[in-house]
Amino acid sequence: MKVTEHIKRAKKTLFSIEILPPLKGKSIQSIFDGIDPLMEFKPSFVDVTYHREEYIYKKREGGYLEKVSTRKRPGTVGICAAIINRYKVDAVPHIICGGFSREETENALIDLHFLGIDNVLALRGDSIKSEPAFVPEPNGHKYASDLVKQIVKMNKGQYLEEDLETVAPTSFCIGVAGYPEKHFEAANMTSDLKYLKQKVAAGAEFIVTQMFFDNAKYFEFVKKCRDMDINVPIIPGLKILTTKNQSNVLPKTFKIDIPHELHDQVEKCKTDSEAREAGIEWCIQQSKELIKFGVPCLHFYTMGTSEATRRVASKVF
Ligand code: FAD
Secondary structure, eight states: HHHHHHHHOOOSSSEEEEOOOOTTOOTTTHHHHHHHGGGOOOOEEEEEEOOOOOOOOOOOGOOOOEEEESSSOOOOHHHHHHHHHHOEEEEEEEETTHHHHHHHHHHHHHHHHHOOOOEEEEOOOOOTTTOOOOOOOOOOOOSHHHHHHHHHHHHHTOSSSTTSSOOOOOOOEEEEOOOOOOOOOOSSSSHHHHHHHHHHHHOOOOOEEOOOOOOHHHHHHHHHHTTOOOSSSSSEOOOOOOOOHHHHHHHHOOOOOOOOHHHHHHOOOOOOHHHHHHHHHHHHHHHHHHHHHHEEEEEEEEOOOOOOHHHHHHHHH
């Protein structure tokens, strides 16, 4: 079912999660072990992230370094199929511009359509580590809004090959990313929102936010979106802080702030397990306030561990 349909039918705030494919070579059992304990909270959908290739240098005989392309976390599509099959829950694959030509995107979407997948989260993706800025693939998309446009065309039965005789339109419900604390490349919040509005105008039907730890930032973001006539559901993305180190690493990685109250609390913790308790308690309070505000869904970034999400969900659902 489409995410928008889940939201329309819901009588209370929905619960959903995002998971990462396991590292290459690891078993899919780790995915099931992460989802199993969360099934009692009836997730409406499970997002599965997409990870593009990276370049690593391998030392070869004679001491020279060979640049090798590798994908550390392949398997997004297979995991989506496995989730649907095992849990009968909607899976939402992330699909990115980076590393994909338009043809490759079309073929990937055909696979997803044949699997009966109703939703995709359309993203640009980050630059690869060896590149200072995002470089689109030759004949690929530069911005997520262009990817949204391609998916919308396929929903209308317009494939890249114009002379196909009969075409089966896809019917993807398209989500996009939003940034309560601004995307790090955007010159300012207003320009970022202008481009977010372009994604919605192109056909995106829901927004999932980057993680945030200060609800005031989300409330302000929603207000600014509504003031700019961005009227689709805005699903808050929540990450539970689970180690002391995360209070410094998350801002660097995701370009977000940790509120000083939370940072102070974590700094006082002597161990990771104390920091984790503080993180869980913070997220419980955040979730309760968001539910009171009337958010359509609480979307948890599990990042490979589900115990903290289970603890929060058991207090708020
Ligand atoms: P866009 O919407 O294309 O925006 C990128 C930047 O360009 C912004 O600064 C925007 O303001 C600007 N911009 C947009 N349109 C224009 C335009 N027409 N002209 C000029 N500037 C413009 N990454 C992955 O690789 N895999 C994942 O699975 C993944 N999942 C994610 C899930 C969520 C919920 C979020 C919030 C992020 C996720 N990301 C993922 C990270 C994401 O790919 C990066 O944040 C990326 O840098 C931006 O993606 P976007 O779709 O927001 O890009």
